[in-house]
Amino acid sequence: MIYLQLLYSFLQVGLFSFGGGYAILPMIQQQVVILNHWLTMKEFADVVTISQMTPGPIALNASTFVGMKMAGIMGAVTATFGCAFPTTVLALIVGHYFYKYRDMTLVKGVFEGLRPAVVSLIASAGMSILILSLFNVETLTLGILSHIDWKAVVMFAISLFILRKWKANPIYIMLGSGVIGAIVNFLIK
Amino acid sequence: MKYHKPNFEENKNNLNESMKKDFKFYKALFLSTFSVSAFTFGGGYVIVPLMKQKFVDKLHWIDEDEMLDIVAISQSLPGPLVVDASVLVGYRLAGIPGAIVSLLSTALPPLVILSVVSLFYQAFKTNPLVNAVLKGMQAGIAAIIADVVISGGIKIFKSRNTLSIIIMIASFCAIYFLNVNVIWVILVCGTLGGILTVTKSKKKVPKI
Incomplete structure (x- = not known):
C-alpha cells in the first residue's frame, strides 16, 4: 500500500536528516530514487531546483512532490506528516527539558557558549547566498570580481x-x- | 498586552501564565508561524530574521537570546529547522496545543505551494519571469541575513566576553572555510560553554 510506504520512507527521512539544507539530500535521494524508484534521478534534480525556487524546507518540499506524484493530495499529506512527525516529537521532548532546566547554571553556560556559534552558522549560510547573489558563482575563488x-x-x-x-x-x-x-x-x- | 497580569511566581512560566490562550492568541500564533514558513526562501536560516521580526520585535513573545537558543536546539535535531523552531515556539507559548498549531501552520505553505507547482513544474522551472523575481529576491535575502548577523555580531562584540568572540570567529571559520559539519560545532561550543561555567562557579561563589 502506497500510503504506508510513503509514511515509512519519509519517517526515516525525518528521523535521520541531521544537519539541514543540502546535507540531507543524499538521505532523500536514497529513499525516493534508489530504494523505492518513485522518482528518476532527473526528477529528483528537478525537485532540488524547485525547492530552491519555492519557500519551505527541501525535505518537506520533496515529501509533497513525491507524495503528489505517487498518490495525489493524500499522498502529499501522508509524506509531509511522516517527514515532520519524528522531529516534532523530539523537539517536544527536548523543549520540555530545556524549559524545565534552563535556569540551571550549567544549562545557561551551554547555551551561552552556543549563541555565538549560532550567529556564525547564520553568517556562513548568509555568505553562501551573498556570493551566489552578487557574483553568480557558488564559492569564493580568484577572479570572482569579473563575474560581479x-x-x-x-x-x-x-x-x-x-x-x-x-x-x-x-x-x-x-x-x-x-x-x-x-x-x-x-x-x- | 491586553490580558497581561503580573506574575512573580516563576520567571520561566511568566509568559505562559500571563497570556490568555484564547482564539485570538492561537490565530496570531497560526498566522505568524504560517508567514515564517511561507517566506523561508534560500535555506533554513532565513527563519531567524523572520522569527526575530515576528516573535521578538513585534509580538514580544520571546527575547533574542531565547530565539538563538531555539535555533541551536533545532539545529541539533533531525528534520527541517523551521519545523523544529516553530514547534518549540508553539510549545513554549502554549504547551502541546500550541505545538500542534505551529506544526500545522508550518507544514501547510510548502504542502500547498508544492502541490500546485508539481502539476506544472517544467513550465515553472524554466519561466524567465519566475527566475528574474528569484534573482532579485536573492539579493534581498542576502541583505536580510546580513542584517541579523550584524545585529548578533555587534551584541557579542559589545559583551566584551573574549570567549564568545573567539567562539564566534572560530566557528565561522570552521563552518564556512573548513566545511565542518554544524553538529560538531554545536557539540564543541556547547560543551565548552558548559565546562567553563562549571569550573568558574567552583572557583567563585556559585551563582543560582
Whole structure:
C-alpha cells in the first residue's frame, strides 16, 4: 500500500536528516530514487531546483512532490506528516527539558557558549547566498570580481540600508526585491 | 498586552501564565508561524530574521537570546529547522496545543505551494519571469541575513566576553572555510560553554 510506504520512507527521512539544507539530500535521494524508484534521478534534480525556487524546507518540499506524484493530495499529506512527525516529537521532548532546566547554571553556560556559534552558522549560510547573489558563482575563488552583478550589489546595499535604518519587515524586503528583480532582470532586459 | 497580569511566581512560566490562550492568541500564533514558513526562501536560516521580526520585535513573545537558543536546539535535531523552531515556539507559548498549531501552520505553505507547482513544474522551472523575481529576491535575502548577523555580531562584540568572540570567529571559520559539519560545532561550543561555567562557579561563589 502506497500510503504506508510513503509514511515509512519519509519517517526515516525525518528521523535521520541531521544537519539541514543540502546535507540531507543524499538521505532523500536514497529513499525516493534508489530504494523505492518513485522518482528518476532527473526528477529528483528537478525537485532540488524547485525547492530552491519555492519557500519551505527541501525535505518537506520533496515529501509533497513525491507524495503528489505517487498518490495525489493524500499522498502529499501522508509524506509531509511522516517527514515532520519524528522531529516534532523530539523537539517536544527536548523543549520540555530545556524549559524545565534552563535556569540551571550549567544549562545557561551551554547555551551561552552556543549563541555565538549560532550567529556564525547564520553568517556562513548568509555568505553562501551573498556570493551566489552578487557574483553568480557558488564559492569564493580568484577572479570572482569579473563575474560581479552590479544590479544585485545595488539591491543588496539598498535592502541592507533599509533594514538597518528602519528595521523594516524582512517579508516586505523579499517582496520588494522580487518585484524590482522582475523589473531589472526581465522587463528592462 | 491586553490580558497581561503580573506574575512573580516563576520567571520561566511568566509568559505562559500571563497570556490568555484564547482564539485570538492561537490565530496570531497560526498566522505568524504560517508567514515564517511561507517566506523561508534560500535555506533554513532565513527563519531567524523572520522569527526575530515576528516573535521578538513585534509580538514580544520571546527575547533574542531565547530565539538563538531555539535555533541551536533545532539545529541539533533531525528534520527541517523551521519545523523544529516553530514547534518549540508553539510549545513554549502554549504547551502541546500550541505545538500542534505551529506544526500545522508550518507544514501547510510548502504542502500547498508544492502541490500546485508539481502539476506544472517544467513550465515553472524554466519561466524567465519566475527566475528574474528569484534573482532579485536573492539579493534581498542576502541583505536580510546580513542584517541579523550584524545585529548578533555587534551584541557579542559589545559583551566584551573574549570567549564568545573567539567562539564566534572560530566557528565561522570552521563552518564556512573548513566545511565542518554544524553538529560538531554545536557539540564543541556547547560543551565548552558548559565546562567553563562549571569550573568558574567552583572557583567563585556559585551563582543560582
